[in-house]
Amino acid sequence: MHNRVSPGRLTSLIFSLFFCGATSLYAQSKSADLKNWPKGSSPKEIGGRVAARFVAIPHTNFNKPGPPKVITYPESVAWYGALTFAKSIGDKSLVKQLADRFEPFFGAEAKMIPVPDHVDYCVFGAVPLELYKQTKDKKYLDMGLSIADKQWGPPEGPRVKPESHDFYSKGYTWQTRLWIDDMYMITALQAQAYRSTGDQKYIDRAAKEMVFYLDELQKANGLFYHAPDVPYYWGRGDGWMAAGMAELLSSLPKQHPNRARIMKGYQDMMASLLKYQGKNGMWNQLIDDPEAWPETSATGMFTFAMITGVKHGWLDQEIYGQAARKGWLGLISYINSDADVTDVCEGTNKKNDRQYYLDRKRNTGDLHGQAPILWCATALLSK
Template identity: 75%
Template sequence: MKSKLNRYLMIAFATVQVAYGFDQAAAQKKESADLKNFPEGEGPAAIGQKIAAHFVVTPHTNFGRSTPPRYITYPETCTWYGALTFAKETKDTHLLQQLAERFEPLFGSSDTLIPKPDHVDYSVFGAVPLELYMQTKEQKYLNLGKQIADKQWGTPEGPRVNAEARRFYAKGLSWQTRLWIDDMFMITALQAQAYRATGDKSYIEHAATEMVFYLDSLQRPNGLFYHAPDVPFFWGRGNGWMAVGMSEVLRSLPKNNPNRTRIMQGYQAMMASLLQYQASDGMWRQLIDDAESWPETSCTGMFTFAFITGVKEGWLDKTIYGPAARKGWLALIKYINADNDITDVCEGTNKKNSRQYYLDRKKNTGDLHGQAPILWCATALLRK
């Protein structure tokens, strides 16, 4: 009798242990996909505040050179935009005021710093005044931002116009089209912002049309993108521009837009491939599919943003991509140093048909190419 009782007790104990194990595993799985709760000091509000505050006091940058820029550079534009969206999500009116004050001289003595919108890298600047308009409702910001967005799709003009630009324009595309993957943030971010600011669907339709053209022209069977048609390497940050660009377009593209299905297909194919190439520590590499290349922070931030956005919007399976997004964020912020500069950022990079060229690119610290994606990720994590 005693032996039988002991056997029952052992079975009961084992059952409890198994159940506890299942509960523990389920809890761990849930925690790994959690995009709301982070260890103290590692959440999006705390990290974003530090990076945004650092940006506010940073002079206009010039791609690492000691001399001031002739005009606002696109990495600064991207960081400015990120700081503004972060201010919006945190309802930080003081930060918004600081970011608006940074802009104010551009309406006066420093107006020459406004980039001439005759190239994708210059035109993206318009995203900043459009965001300022949406948050402040001051007409001067809308006037400037809309003017830049309209020129991106307007009649080709200026010394940069060539026969290729005219061909693209004749096809209903932006004359600034050049089929570099970087363009799919530079063009689509501006047009999406113009749509958000005005409600005019022609802007988001421009962005979607351009995106489909780039997807059809450049996406490879594995879902990733060469830096350019003549450069067969999957450069990290270049692919990052595509990942963020698709996320930003899809976030605002109306459900009934005829191009939405095609863009979603391209986005999901890319995300599935990126999931396979994420390293065990959460990082992605300078050349995505090259195990000998180094972990790079700007592309890691961009891919993490795309994962976070996809999970939050319901485009990606939370149980699969949630853990990857969380792991990416927690890996990324480990590269922020005591000065709130992120390290291991690939320097500004032209295209070149050489693997060694990409492997040898300098690792910068505090480069705004890397600061911006941290703010984008912080914003995405805070969005409802």
């Protein structure tokens, strides 16, 4: 192929190859435009497909057969994404469908509400708080705040560890464990509580916790190991951190004493991620490993973080707008005809073994991958 392609010809080629799942031509685009999209690739169209898919499926158990005993965190964050997407396009019918899915938790399915004794369970509270924001029905607020307050309440329950009391005494949540995943799970809930009430304590909690995690875990290159004893930059783990910082900074008051520290951590991470984005717009399962495979959940989370930064003016429009556009167009080429995202890394425990990460299963329709599509669509549609 010649290096120079006329704009009209390039658009034609992009359009035709999109439906074949090709991504290479998208990556050649130098556009930083986050508003105008080739046919079939707009955030409204893609978000609508993925949200409809979420509404249609039953509660899921980490992509395993059979229903879960309680709602899992991938479902919680996809539900939250579907709700924010519905709001972004003014689709009250979709909001009602998502609320109807929630209604059994006030009755027959109450036992499926996760016990709020762990960060992965507590993020469920972001869903009723978003329903409250959109419906103003107090029953959602009461449920969501009870979970947000329990997260910072006295340590209680079978998951309490000796260090839990020490964290609690220093003003951190007793659920602190210094896993990078936490910085989305905790932030999503506490930021939602702040957005729902305007009570400063909630955003202060999230900011204090974020600074602690940044100081303890961020490396000199801006990225994060999966764990202190696992020196690998696992894509989705870092994705949770990127998305969590974007969520927090979106609501953190400009004069907040912790804002500058969090912004630095966020911008350092975004600058590092630029270096590892593939020509197809994707990021790999192990971010800095060229032999790793392109992974969709991490790509979605990094793309969301960059879109959010460009929209808010935290990141350079030209540089990061290009990266975000490439990320979106590359990512959506992994959506199949059922509106399921492919090549989603299965749930992963830590292990100090490179091959372990390279060999992880590539799931299809896993809500770890569906959720960031919805977050990206919402962010792209925001003003």
